[in-house]
Amino acid sequence: MHLDPPATMPQRHTHSAGPLRADGSRRALRVGLGGPVGSGKTASVAALCRTLRDRWSIAVVTNDIYTREDAEYLLREAVLPPERITAVETGACPHTAIRDDISANLEAVEHLEETLHPLDLVLIESGGDNLTATFSKGLVDVQIFVIDVSSGDDIPRKGGPGITTADLLVVNKTDLAPHVGADLAAMAVDAERQRGDLPVVFTSLTSDDGIREVADWVTAHLSEWRVKAAV
Ligand SMILES: Nc1nc2c(ncn2[C@@H]2O[C@H](COP(=O)(O)OP(=O)(O)O)[C@@H](O)[C@H]2O)c(=O)[nH]1
Ligand SMILES: [Mg+2]
Numbered sequence: 001m002h003l004d005p006p007a008t009m010p011q012r013h014t015h016s017a018g019p020l021r022a023d024g025s026r027r028a029l030r031v032g033l034g035g036p037v038g039s040g041k042t043a044s045v046a047a048l049c050r051t052l053r054d055r056w057s058i059a060v061v062t063n064d065i066y067t068r069e070d071a072e073y074l075l076r077e078a079v080l081p082p083e084r085i086t087a088v089e090t091g092a093c094p095h096t097a098i099r100d101d102i103s104a105n106l107e108a109v110e111h112l113e114e115t116l117h118p119l120d121l122v123l124i125e126s127g128g129d130n131l132t133a134t135f136s137k138g139l140v141d142v143q144i145f146v147i148d149v150s151s152g153d154d155i156p157r158k159g160g161p162g163i164t165t166a167d168l169l170v171v172n173k174t175d176l177a178p179h180v181g182a183d184l185a186a187m188a189v190d191a192e193r194q195r196g197d198l199p200v201v202f203t204s205l206t207s208d209d210g211i212r213e214v215a216d217w218v219t220a221h222l223s224e225w226r227v228k229a230a231v
Contacts, residue, residue, distance in 0.1 A: 018228065018229075019225050019226075019228050019229040020229055021113075025117070025118060026118065026225075026226070026229040027113060027119075028057075028059070028109075028112075028113060028118075028119035028120055028121055028122045029120065029121050029122070029141050029142070029221060029222055029225045030109060030122045030124060030139065030140045030141045030142075031121065031122070031123050031124070031140060031141070031142055031143070031144065031218060031221070032098065032124045032125075032126065032135035032139065032140035032142070032143040032144065033045060033123060033124070033125045033126065033143070033144045033145075033146060034098065034126040034129065034133050034134060034135060034143060034144070034145050034146070034162055034166070035126075035128070035129075035133075035145050035146035035147055035162065035170075036128055036129065036130065036131070036147060036148075036151060037128025037129075038128065038148070038151075039128070039146045039147050039148040039151070039172055039173075040146055040148055040170075040172035040173060040203075040205055041070075041125050041126070041128070041146050042062070042070045042073055042074065042125060043172075043205045044144075044146055044170065044172070044203075044205065044211060044214065045060055045062075045070075045074065045079075045123050045125050046073075046074055046077055046079045047205055047210065047211035047214075047215075048123060048211055048214065048215055048218060049074070049079035049080050049123070050079055051209075051211055051212070051215040052121065052215055052218065052219070053079070053080060055219075056120035056121050056222060057116065057118065057119050057120045057121070058080060058084065058119070058120065058121045058122075058123065059080070059084040059085070059086070059112040059116055059119055059121075059122050059123075060074060060079075060080060060084065060085045060086070060122070060123045060124075060125070061086050061087075061088060061105060061108045061109060061112070061122065061123070061124045061125070062074065062085070062086070062087050062088065062125045063087075063088045063089075063090050063094055063097055063098065063105070063124075063125060063126050063127040064087065064088075064089060064090070064127055065089070065090055065091065065092070065093075065094065065127055066089060066091065067089070068087035068089065070087070070125060071085050071086070071087035072087075083115070083116070084112070084116060086108045086111070086112060088104045088105055088108050090104070090127055093129070094126050094127025094128065094129045094133065095126070095129045095130075095132070095133035095134075097126075097127070098124070098126045098133070098134075098135045098136065098139060099133065099134060099135060099136045100136075102136050102138055102139040105124060105139055106138070106139060109122050109124065109139070120222060121218070121222060124139065124140060130160075131155070131158065131159075131160030131161075131162050131163060132160050132161055132162065133161075133162060134161045134162055134165065134166070141221075141225075142167040142168075142221055143166050143167055143168075144166060144167065144168045144169075144170055144214070145162035145163060145166035145168070145169050145170070146170045146172055147162075147163070147169070147170070147171055147172070148171070148172040148173040148176070149171060149172070149173050149174055149176055149177045149180060149182040149184065149187065150173055150176045150179075150180045150182070152182075153181075153182040153183050153184075153186060153187050154190075155187075156169075156171070156187050156190035156191040156194060157190040157193075157194075159194050163191070163194055163195070164194045164195060165198075166198070167198065167199075168198075168199050168200075168201065168214070168217050169191055169195060169198070169199070169200045169201075170200075170201055170202075170203055170214060171184075171187055171188075171191065171200065171201070171202045171203070172202075172203045172204070172205060173203075173204060173205075174202050174203065174204045175204040175206050175207065184202060187202075188200065188202070199217065201213040201214060201217070
């Protein structure tokens with residue numbers, strides 16, 4: 001956790017920071033997307049950008065271990081102009097860069113905020129990791145954990161911090177459920193048992209507008225964020 005003294009690092013925000021920057025303008029809401037390799041994090045980021053980019057000013061930070069592949073995919077797909085997409089090469093287990101030493105990610109977010117100000121939303125995609133990987137609250141304001149039905153319908157039952165504590169749990173690739181024998185109803189019951197009142201959505205990004213419920217959830221947080229900044 002970074003605890004930079006406000007006198008020397010006036011622009012740096014921590015989990016206790018509200019939506020206003022030192023100059024009184026609103027900073028971007030930071031949304032983290034974590035989850036295992038291949039669950040659909042990059043596909044979700046791409047779909048969110050396509051759905052929300054006309055309404056909000058968005059930037060993206062991706063994390064890969066030794067490459068920039070996710071950022072390159074997003075650039076190829078032209079989901080945002082190139083200056084809005086930054087790749088962080090973690091060089092180590094992905095969770096370290098989003099939870100333990102978040103400095104490279106913070107610098108990437110802060111650079112985007114400075115060069116593209118005013119930004120409404122920064123999406124930060126973690127490198128694929130295991131079920132224990134969560135974001136530091138010094139890096140993101142809210143976090144989404146993405147799992148998929150093809151990795152086993154017992155995953156929600158197994159729990160772990162991503163599944164139990166993320167602000168939104170996304171169970172992706174529901175289109176594959178019949179092919180892999182996944183019981184979506186059982187996954188929903190297990191997820192609710194693990195998460196109580198925290199929301200869960202089931203998505204298939206192969207269908208048109210499959211990201212809608214996630215996009216609505218992000219939009220609701222953005223609206224709340226603006227209200228908070230205005231008071
Ligand atoms: N069938 C199906 N495939 C998906 C879905 N979402 C993502 N994929 C595919 O799953 C693979 C991994 O997705 P990606 O977003 O790269 O996963 P990440 O490693 O979590 O970022 C890609 O080939 C995607 O096209 C989905 O809802 N259904
Ligand atoms: Mg990815």
